[in-house]
Amino acid sequence: MKEKRIFDAITDVRDDLIEEAKSSRMNKSRPLWQKVAILAACVVLVVAGILLVPGLTKEDSKIGPLLDVVYPEVYAFDDYETRMAIRDQNPVDDAFIAAVNDFSYRTATLLLSDDGHNKSYSPLSLYYALALAASGAREDTAAELLDVLGVPDNETLMQQCGNLYRLLYHENNIGKLKIANSIWLDHDYRGQPVSFKDAFVKQAAEHFYASSHPVDFAQAETGKQIAAWIAEQTQGTLNPEIETDPEQILAIINTIYFYDQWVDRFAKKDTSEAVFHLVDGSEVKTDFMNQTFSSAGFSRGPNFTRAGLTLKNAAQMVFVLPDQGVSPYDLLASPDLTRLAIEGGDGYNGEVIWKIPKFSFSSVFDLKDTLVSLGVEKAFQQDADFSGITDHIAFISRIRQETHIAIDENGVEASAYTKIDYAGAAQPQGRAEMILDRPFIFAVIGQNGNLLFVGACENPTQ
Known part of the structure; x- marks a missing residue:
């Protein structure tokens, strides 16, 4: 049997394309939700490998999706009855949530290192991509992947990933969270057919909502097809130029697209220019959003203050402000410290003064070394066992993630949904000044x- 790579990145997303995407979001021809989204983020993870759809010919590869998916039911952001029904129908074990979060903190600690750049990382995107790969792994290869994912077996992993997907998925006039997966299949490798497990593609569609597309990676047109799919899933946030490789036989692409609105919007009239202090002691001027809540929750812990802002579709964005003289990376130095900064500390209720810089930036991560350091070794070796995908020798060679995130004042007026307005709550217990005029940590939960x-924002003007 010939050795073939199973997972390898297709291409990079160029900075000029990201800049073009950012400017295009302001195009007035865009739908209303793209004009008012206060937080937009996307993640693309591209991998390549071996897969074969039996019976296909080169002519077959010109048709549409081999296996498309039907996404979960959508509902209005204030439709609590439907939201609760979906929750009841898709139970997610506390142990699984704990496993996903443990994975998130372990990987974030390794990836959010101090190198002088802004960073945004999506642990959920990486988790789903690895889970999809793990569903086709066997023996020691599967054991290592399941161990880093924190689940006992593939059946549990697939069931829980499917349930969590349906809970998280939403698309309405206020916001959207869509995890999209796709498998791009070339059944021919140097003129030789590649065997393929039909069960893998079917379970990928059922549990991961992964569509499957027959293609020819020797043709440049395939790159255009993949790029168009990425642009569609990310609402034009990314428009990458994809270069195909005739040595490539499978591509698995994962994207996450997220946008939402603050429950309590920031008034644009209150936005003003001020100084942001960089790590090296220099300063930059940038626009800061300003708002004060007379009674709201916040937390204090060793060397940090944390507070959060609620989003209309039940998510929250939290900001962690290190104490003066403390680097964000001191708070991200270990999984336990990272968890403490984002979840822990002593809770208080009182006045919270917000001063948040508007920011928009992109990040790129090569993830192989991170995963190897966490014990995923077999999957990258030539004796890896991915026999749940193919009977040919196959192994992962590279995994890459790219993200973009942006926040601004925009949103709509407060609705009946939970507000960050605690009038009538417990008596104030002090004051938190969330003056984010120096490097800080953020998280979308x-x-x-x-x-x-x-992620960490070191310079909001970059």
């Missing part, structure tokens, strides 16, 4: 407590 995105 889903309704189940999952870390959707986590």
